[in-house]
Amino acid sequence: MPHPSAFSALVDAILPNITEVTIEAYQADDSWHLVDVREDREWLQDHLPQAKHLSRGILERDIEARFPDKHTPILLYCAGGARSALAAHNLQLMGYTRVASLIGGYKGWVQRQLPVVQD
Template sequence: MQHSQRFLDLVDASRKRIKETDVQTVKQWLEQKRDFVLIDNREESEWAKGHIPNAIYLGRGILERDIEQRCPDLNTEIVVYCGGGFRSALSVDNLQQMGYTKVISMDGGFRGWKEAGYEITE
């Protein structure tokens, strides 16, 4: 998908304020049973076609509204992923503004996870 320059500029600005990690690190954390919440931030139709095991669904349109119900502790470690890492960067930036202190965007997103050949749940 071709993204507009203004969207990319917005994502780049967010990336300067957030932490990111890659799909291999998240896979390792899951294997180590590290205690964190994995949030799928894509559209509901994308989630329905498959997602990372143990992820919870909080789409971009509802994340800020519903996050406190799922993660009331602002110190909860949270990893957010989307399709490629752009929407999740924006979401992590917003979560930080809401007071969450341990939020990370998964660069590469679901696409990177699939390309690495990692397990997917449908």
């Protein structure tokens, strides 16, 4: 399902201002703290291995408790990359210096037939 045009325009406007990381680059660099910003119901279905969950609704409120060091490398993902891009932008505004969005997100991970975790 395509995103509404205003939402897509917003994401497109912030993409040049954030860092995006490919799945392959993430797999090659174990310094990232992986954070799933999808909704609770999405997380409960399954998620990427090693991921922590902070949904978009609480991310900005709770990020400092989870990651007080604003130089921590944080890689965000959502279903396809739009919500995580917006989240990365907001974390940068909050002073986080090593934050990025996973290109392709959960869908890209699953398309590559990589493992997921069900709790």
